Amino acid sequence: MDKIAVLVPCYNEGKTIEKVVTDFKRVLPEAVIYVYDNNSTDGTAEIAAKAGAVVRHEYYQGKGNVIRRMFQEVDAECYLMVDGDDTYPAESAREMADKVLERNVDMVVGDRLSSTYFEENKRPFHNFGNSIVRWGINTFFKNDIKDIMTGYRAFSYRFVKTFPVLSKGFEIETEMSIHAIDKNMFVENVVIDYRDRPEGSVSKLNTYSDGIKVIGTIVRLFQTYRPLAFFGTVAAILMVLAIGFFIPVWITYADTGMVPNFPTLIVCGFVALASIQSFFAGLILQTMYRKNRQDFEMQLHDCYARKLEAEKKN
Template sequence: MISAGTSEEVTIAVLVPCFNEAATIAGVVADFSRVLPAATVYVFDNMSTDDTAEVARSAGAVVVRAMRRGKGSVVRKMFSEVEADIYLMVDGDGTYEAEVAAAMVDRLRSDVLDMVVGARVPSDRDGREYPSGHAMGNKFFSQLYSAMFDSAIGDAFSGYRAMSRRFVKSFPATTSGFDIETELLAHASELKLEFCEIPARYYSRPDGSESKLGTYTDGIKILWSALRLFRDVHPKRFFGFGAVLLTLAALILGVPVIEEFIETGLVLRLPTALLAVALQLIAFLLLTCGFIISSVRQVSREQRRLAYLAVSMLRPISSSEVRQGSNPDQLVSGVGHEGLAAPDALGESR
């Protein structure tokens, strides 16, 4: 385990998943070290082929190698290995506004939330920061997720999030790619955890930095992951929807056959009748699967809820502390790296 330090106050870990971000990672480490000076910045290098690890280490971050490819795999390792009271996750591409980090931590504590999402707001209108394809996809998926998971969200794919220890340590992290943000939202929805969004300026990538997100390839993967998570979180709705569609198809095919039988006493279209019966039987099977899987998921949900409750709750900020402003020194105490356990086994430290 990697510890962000221990104290009577709150410890914050800034988690930065990275793959080939040598051009931006030094600035990210410097910015968040400045905004949250008592926090520990961890860079999880996902087998980069450039100098990301060396640059991050030189900038003062704790560097850990994540050998299993994919952002979801890196997040799974980050959440399991790092110990802290508050986790601030941000991409290493230098596109997120560091100055809002303290406000996100403030909001997490003052409102006793489990997650605060930095909702991206382009810093200007030239379109460079947010490609039109990504913007349209994000808007579509955000509305889709809001409907699927009963959670209003404006920026479903933001990589900028502050999370409580309870949230992180109860998160299963089953996905391996960019769809990890989808699973974070599904986790909050399934356990009925409270979260909010805070606007955060979004900047363009500097020269030499390239996006790893494919508009269409990753979009298809994310949609597939969303359907899978919807099936897991709401199995009765998922299988019930399929049962309704098959029932409608069975009625469309079967009603004319029944009318002919009433008029003539004969089944003139036997194959159509058999198909209608088969579709209705499959519909009943889907409905039965939905109820069975829902019962199984309820047990799993209760176990995860117990795991969530087993983690001690963070002391909220008083109203007077909030009025004093977003001073990071009032939120976290000084932390060192004496809690870094077995660095040779986990990765490379400073």
């Protein structure tokens, strides 16, 4: 088991990867630098190997797929994940790693949004999207993570080995944040300086398609982790619609004793039934969710036991 493992997912970062590896080797000389190449065509893997990194490959395209591979293959007391585009300063790595190693923090978030991100990033829709996502996650899940989508994070062994990677692409950061909140992990923020990509380095993010994926991920995870709130909201909306359409029918019946809009009455009944079904579906799923939380706590005990066994072998 490594003491500190620096994990660098890469796709065509040949212009910057050498500097990233060199910087982190300088700041964290005891760390092992792992570069996971995701089908790069610009020599990223070769450049990283020459710079002294341990180079591995993930051939299934997508950042989420790369992170799944990294988390499965690498064992360490502290994991530091950083993008290979040289937008995150290595100088913050020591502080982030120390929080994991000395304070038992499960996830340290490299907070760009509280420092230079909005000045350095030249894509206004990215700035707006980051703010919206941060507000949405912290509102729906009752937390105060300062930067939901940052690619600069430090993790504990138990976070990495209990995190189910479901997303395939860049929405993986959102999934990490929600997992940490939901599983009551110890999360801290470290303000970092952000710098935009150097000239010639191209972002792989698509503002609109990736933004839609992130929003879809938030909705999906809200349904998964807060089922009663999600289906309860759906139930309330359906019941309001049913009552809204039923009132005119009832007024007409009260005045004339007749129901001329009989199809509307039938639809109101079905919508009301759908509302009741949605509410009870939320109750059932909430019970299942609580059982999953209990199982997860037992999984944490098993994870800790495996860590102790690995440390004894070392």
